[in-house]
Amino acid sequence: MSTPMDTDLTTLDAAELGRRLAAGETSSVELTQAYLDRIAAQDDVLGAYLHVDAEAALARAAEVDVARAEGEELGSLAGLPVALKDVFVTQGVPTTSGSKILEGWRPPYDATVAARLKAAGTVLLGKTNMDEFAMGSSTENSAYRPTRNPWDPDRIPGGSSGGSSTAVAGGLAPWALGTDTGGSIRQPAAMTGLVGHKPTYGGVSRYGLIAFSSSLDQAGPMARTVLDAAVLHEAIGGHDRCDSTSIDAPAPVLTKAVREGARGELAGLRVGVVRELGGDGHAEGYDAGVLERVRETVELLAGMGAEVREVSCPAFDLALPAYYLIAPSEASSNLARFEGMRFGLRVGDDGSRSLEEVMSLTREQGFGPEVKRRIVLGTYALSAGYYDAYYGQAQKVRTLITRDFTAAFDDVDVLVSPTSPTVAWPIGARVDDPLAMYAADLCTLPASLAGLPAISVPCGLSEGLPVGFQVMAPALADDRCYRVAAAVEAALDAARGSRFLDQLTDRTEAPA
Amino acid sequence: MSTPSPQETAESQAPAALGREVTAGLGRDDVAHLARLARLALTDEELDHFAGQLSAVLDAVAEVGKADVEDVPPMTHAVPLTNVTREDVVTPSLPRDVVLAEAPAAEDDRFRVPQILGEEE
Numbered sequence: 001m002s003t004p005m006d007t008d009l010t011t012l013d014a015a016e017l018g019r020r021l022a023a024g025e026t027s028s029v030e031l032t033q034a035y036l037d038r039i040a041a042q043d044d045v046l047g048a049y050l051h052v053d054a055e056a057a058l059a060r061a062a063e064v065d066v067a068r069a070e071g072e073e074l075g076s077l078a079g080l081p082v083a084l085k086d087v088f089v090t091q092g093v094p095t096t097s098g099s100k101i102l103e104g105w106r107p108p109y110d111a112t113v114a115a116r117l118k119a120a121g122t123v124l125l126g127k128t129n130m131d132e133f134a135m136g137s138s139t140e141n142s143a144y145r146p147t148r149n150p151w152d153p154d155r156i157p158g159g160s161s162g163g164s165s166t167a168v169a170g171g172l173a174p175w176a177l178g179t180d181t182g183g184s185i186r187q188p189a190a191m192t193g194l195v196g197h198k199p200t201y202g203g204v205s206r207y208g209l210i211a212f213s214s215s216l217d218q219a220g221p222m223a224r225t226v227l228d229a230a231v232l233h234e235a236i237g238g239h240d241r242c243d244s245t246s247i248d249a250p251a252p253v254l255t256k257a258v259r260e261g262a263r264g265e266l267a268g269l270r271v272g273v274v275r276e277l278g279g280d281g282h283a284e285g286y287d288a289g290v291l292e293r294v295r296e297t298v299e300l301l302a303g304m305g306a307e308v309r310e311v312s313c314p315a316f317d318l319a320l321p322a323y324y325l326i327a328p329s330e331a332s333s334n335l336a337r338f339e340g341m342r343f344g345l346r347v348g349d350d351g352s353r354s355l356e357e358v359m360s361l362t363r364e365q366g367f368g369p370e371v372k373r374r375i376v377l378g379t380y381a382l383s384a385g386y387y388d389a390y391y392g393q394a395q396k397v398r399t400l401i402t403r404d405f406t407a408a409f410d411d412v413d414v415l416v417s418p419t420s421p422t423v424a425w426p427i428g429a430r431v432d433d434p435l436a437m438y439a440a441d442l443c444t445l446p447a448s449l450a451g452l453p454a455i456s457v458p459c460g461l462s463e464g465l466p467v468g469f470q471v472m473a474p475a476l477a478d479d480r481c482y483r484v485a486a487a488v489e490a491a492l493d494a495a496r497g498s499r500f501l502d503q504l505t506d507r508t509e510a511p512a
Numbered sequence: 513m514s515t516p517s518p519q520e521t522a523e524s525q526a527p528a529a530l531g532r533e534v535t536a537g538l539g540r541d542d543v544a545h546l547a548r549l550a551r552l553a554l555t556d557e558e559l560d561h562f563a564g565q566l567s568a569v570l571d572a573v574a575e576v577g578k579a580d581v582e583d584v585p586p587m588t589h590a591v592p593l594t595n596v597t598r599e600d601v602v603t604p605s606l607p608r609d610v611v612l613a614e615a616p617a618a619e620d621d622r623f624r625v626p627q628i629l630g631e632e633e
Contacts, residue, residue, distance in 0.1 A: 202590070241598065244593070318576055318579055320572075321576045322576050324569065336551075339551065341616070341625050342615055344616070349626050353626060355625055355628045356551060359551045360548075360553035361553055363553070364553040369561075369562075373562055373566060376546045377570070379547075379550045380542075383546070393579070394576050396585070398586070399585055399587040434569055451591060452590075
């Protein structure tokens with residue numbers, strides 16, 4: 001469903017761009033230049049990128065164009081630009097994880113996902129902004145600058161992968177990678193009208209992903225369409241011997257599920273609507289408009305032949321407290337590596353201070369407030385005498401949440417909910433209230449704690465802002481998420497007569 | 513649930529005091545102590561600010577204590593894996609100069625670090 005006047009390459013999805021590249025209708029250099037031009041024009045305001053190297057991107061694009069001209073056998077992703085969240089290490093390319101403690105650091109190696117995308121012939125446009133060390137739900141915790149939402153520059157783009165979400169929604173990249181620890185792919189995707197998928201834990205390599213909470217961190221795709229997300233996921237997924245928690249299973253096949261879903265083939269699919277995520281008695285803090293869009297989407301699925309029922313998962317009520325014990329605990333341990341000795345910032349090494357003093361000063365000046373809060377909280381939760389009551393208890397609650405999923409999946413094939421309780425909020429509104437910020441992850445946390453795949457797909461607007469619909473599935477059944485998301489996307493696109501993000505293009509290009 | 517004063521929290525170190533009904537509260541001194549353990553030099557302003565914020569967060573996360581977890585095993589990881597091993601084969605790692613190029617300070621092909629032991633030790 002391409003728009004009639006689609007001369008602006010940056011409004012197209014990656015599948016269409018790939019088709020044009022293969023057909024010789026455009027070149028990688030032309031394409032890359034189009035995104036670089038848009039970044040130059042828009043990113044001073046949007047703040048999606050922390051690092052862009054136009055020269056390197058164009059040189060890389062030219063290489064791919066030459067290879068194509070010489071008749072070299074190229075993969076379907078060859079020549080397509082991509083953006084990476086700054087949490088992925090990239091050889092020789094500055095990587096900060098949104099923190100001052102890594103300012104200027106050029107990693108000596110590539111993350112596995114970065115290497116796989118490079119090998120597939122993609123062109124790295126740049127590294128996207130994020131909450132420092134991925135701790136946050138708004139990208140306001142970036143040590144460098146906040147990122148703005150292209151739907152309304154006075155609002156947050158979600159987080160922590162907010163640079164990636166704004167880059168893709170704003171046409172500053174055709175697609176991007178994010179990471180999701182408690183919702184950091186799905187929630188920003190919901191806030192900006194994108195498709196974002198958190199793969200099954202272990203489905204995508206974590207090698208070279210700067211660790212926040214190792215038992216939860218997962219990399220995944222953020223894209224304009226469900227098909228694009230599936231293609232990007234296939235490109236980065238599959239076993240990696242460099243990540244000991246990587247699942248040793250065949251690489252996922254997802255695009256087939258997207259095509260089936262897009263045809264509306266949902267007869268017999270059993271869909272469970274999670275009561276604890278916005279249902280009766282659990283709707284406090286949820287926008288009425290969000291719940292309404294989600295209810296309509298569930299009806300849409302029923303109309304396509306899905307069997308819908310309500311499912312109760314009582315332990316989900318404790319997902320937020322469990323997560324905010326487990327993630328800070330793991331973070332306090334993971335972030336011990338930033339001590340100013342081997343890489344990154346070092347402060348106060350003037351010959352008069354001890355090693356410990358230099359470490360403490362480095363971490364004081366290198367870390368921002370949210371990182372410090374979580375290190376202190378995690379240190380407390382893991383300390384002798386408190387371990388059983390906090391961290392240990394949270395791990396048991398994690399078991400209860402996983403059991404609720406297991407029981408639910410005895411009766412249904414997928415579980416659905418809003419992706420986030422609200423639409424994007426104004427920048428600054430929750431900055432000094434950690435608990436209000438954490439509530440944005442209410443719906444995404446259960447799948448994170450259980451390690452299950454979950455996708456967010458746009459399901460309409462509320463107050464003129466995008467609403468995300470979340471689909472969760474059993475471990476390794478990522479294809480179900482894509483299938484249902486594709487059905488939702490296709491049905492809504494058909495009803496609207498255009499793609500979801502065309503609404504944003506129309507709005508921003510309309511005369512003031 | 514009552515919130516103990518910071519002094520009580522700091523002094524109550526006996527695990528026996530921490531049953532299901534966990535109470536929370538972090539004072540300025542507690543935060544300073546935890547920050548020291550984590551090698552984090554916090555400013556006075558941060559100590560004041562964080563104590564209040566973290567007490568509120570701690571009250572919220574203490575909700576996990578409400579769950580009936582008798583006989584429930586802890587879940588450490590989403591993937592049930594143990595002892596992932598590989599052949600013990602020597603493979604090249606990153607060249608030393610490449611690694612040291614990113615170090616804050618290097619000397620004689622090594623990381624240079626501040627003095628670890630005192631003069632007398």
